[in-house]
Amino acid sequence: MSFENEKVVEIKTCRHCYNQFEITDKNLEFYRKHNLPIPKKHPDQRHLDRISLRNPRKLFDMRCEKCGKDIKTTYSPDRSEIVYCETCYNTEIY
């Protein structure tokens, strides 16, 4: 799964989910360049962390802007986004 020319320099075990993940020389280069610490967590776990930061887990009861159907959304009601139910969303976007 690694890119060509990429060499695994270290195998780490995630502190959180205990999955192992590889640190490659390209990774190290990237972390050094951006002055980042070497991660202690599995990439999937880091991905989940980012999602949970972006959107709080809490679900709000909302009404579809278009058809008025009751829906659950992660957007809080005080945000300005227009929220559609899945059906209306799909017909609007595609």
Ligand SMILES: [Zn+2]
């Ligand atoms: Zn709708």
